[in-house]
Amino acid sequence: MPACGNEPSHQSREYTVTSRDSRTSRTADLDPLDSAAADLDPLGPLRDPLEPGFDVYLTGTVFLDIIFTGLDSAPVRGTESWARGMGSSPGGVANMATALARLGLRTSLAAAFGDDHYGEYCWDALEQGEGIDLSMSRTIPGWHSPVTVSMAYEGERTMVSHGHEAPPPAGPGPFPQCPPRTRAAVASLARGRTEPWVAEAARRGARIFADVGWDESGRWDLAALPDLEHCEAFLPNAGEAMRYTRTDCPRAAARALAEKVPVAVVTMGAEGSYAVDGRTGETAEVPGIAVEELDPTGAGDVYVAGFVTGTLAGWPLGDRLAFAGLTAALSVQEFGGSLSAPGWPEVAHWWRTVPETLRPRYGFLDALVPPGGEPASRRRAVPTIGFRHPV
Structure with a gap:
């Protein structure tokens, strides 16, 4: 786990991460109502000029996750298994950081990134794609990114990971500034x-x-x-x-x-x-909430992000549990840990179409999400780690 240090900030990239899937384009036109949902700030009424610079700080290891879904059973020794679905996305601590950012919280992440293509992809996906502050993160020359392969089947998952502990930063880190005000x-x-x-x-x-x-x-x-x-x-x-x-x-x-x-x-x-x-x-x-589950990777992280959001917003305990469970249920219907995390547009769409039997428990959403519209397009995990040019 990286210490917070005073390394130079990450250099800008010459390419952008895009997706071939039309559902995932971040430049898609949004319905005005869903633009409002995407910009929803759950802490808006609490903010003032003297507030901390960030809502949430976290640190940990970022993995490049490769996820296989649609397996009928666990891989069998001595055989080859074909998956019906595959996705790649930042993983590890990136799961929770992305979930927090997509719910409108100003998120600061301190992590080590390799200077390989995996590390470049993860950095860009988090900083440019999700708006996560990486000023306390660092790129380590010659250190390769940790990788996890996750196989989802029968509502479970099996993971194989590889990586090495990141070397500590050279010299003493500015501990009084670590973490930032949050x-x-x-x-x-x-x-x-x-x-x-x-x-x-x-x-x-x-x-x-x-x-x-x-x-x-x-x-x-x-x-x-x-x-x-x-x-x-x-x-x-x-x-x-x-x-x-x-x-x-x-x-x-x-x-x-x-x-x-x-x-x-x-x-x-x-x-x-x-x-x-x-x-x-x-x-x-x-x-x-009963849902058709595709991939449970990162659902626990999304749950924590939902609970943190509700707590910082001052919601009652029961509403915090309901919101956390809802966000986790929405996440397991998509590939991957980080890029499966829902934002307010997905929450708003679920609330507009929710069965009547669930409306009393989730009635607090009425005061939070705008009515009407469809969920906004959002980047999702895709089989490759990113195309260099828009398709």
Whole structure:
């Protein structure tokens, strides 16, 4: 994971990333109503001239994701499998950064990028394509981009990754400026690891949201997550939450976690999610939305992005869970992790066509999205990493 440094900013590219798929052209004409949805700022009423420069800061590893879908089963040893679909997109921490930016949050990402074509593609896709601030990121000469191949089948996925840890920046980094002034930050917790920037961000007033990965040691000890003490919200999945709390029920796990962190959110896959606000005692549960799933890559990251958006906007706990679950459900209907993330035009289109049975739970969207229109075109994952010239 890269440290924030004072390396020179990335040089501009001589080509732009475009797509052959007419659905994905970023230059397509937008319906005026959907232009309004695309420009929707969920924090608009809260902004003032003295606000932090960014809404969310995050750091981590950017992968080049290659995704195969339409597999009838897992690959079998000694055979060749053909996928009916394929997509490429930035992955890893880029999944959450893109999801946050597409929901209108001013997002700052600190990451290392290789100086290969994969790194160029990922940088351009994030900075030019999504408007993510990469001023704290750096390009490393001679370092190749990490790559993940993801195979989706039967609602599951299998991944193979390759990469090397990025070398640290030369010389001491300007830690007091790392991270930048921000309303919130997203941290990925790992057993026995402390990230100094988390405590620094919290000290400077940022609200810290955290998820966690699988504990390969099998110990599942909350005390081994030292940065949890700086977090406002912790969002593990049900399996992780129950192991950390030694409980056999996701709801019991959330209640136990709420004794350690102000807000505990436990995601339960297709069943939805459950949350407890330990400060007020409030609880909320929202069932999942049934959709035809294409690729689950990055759905958890999109969920966190939706919850962060609702929290910063000051929504009630139940609405935050509903919005996070909706954005995750919309994401699994597209290829890839980052470029499958929905924005407000997709949310608006879903709200215009939602079944009547779901309207009461999602009624808060009425005050957020403009009526009428169709979803705007948006860049999606395509089989190649990008064409050099418009097609």
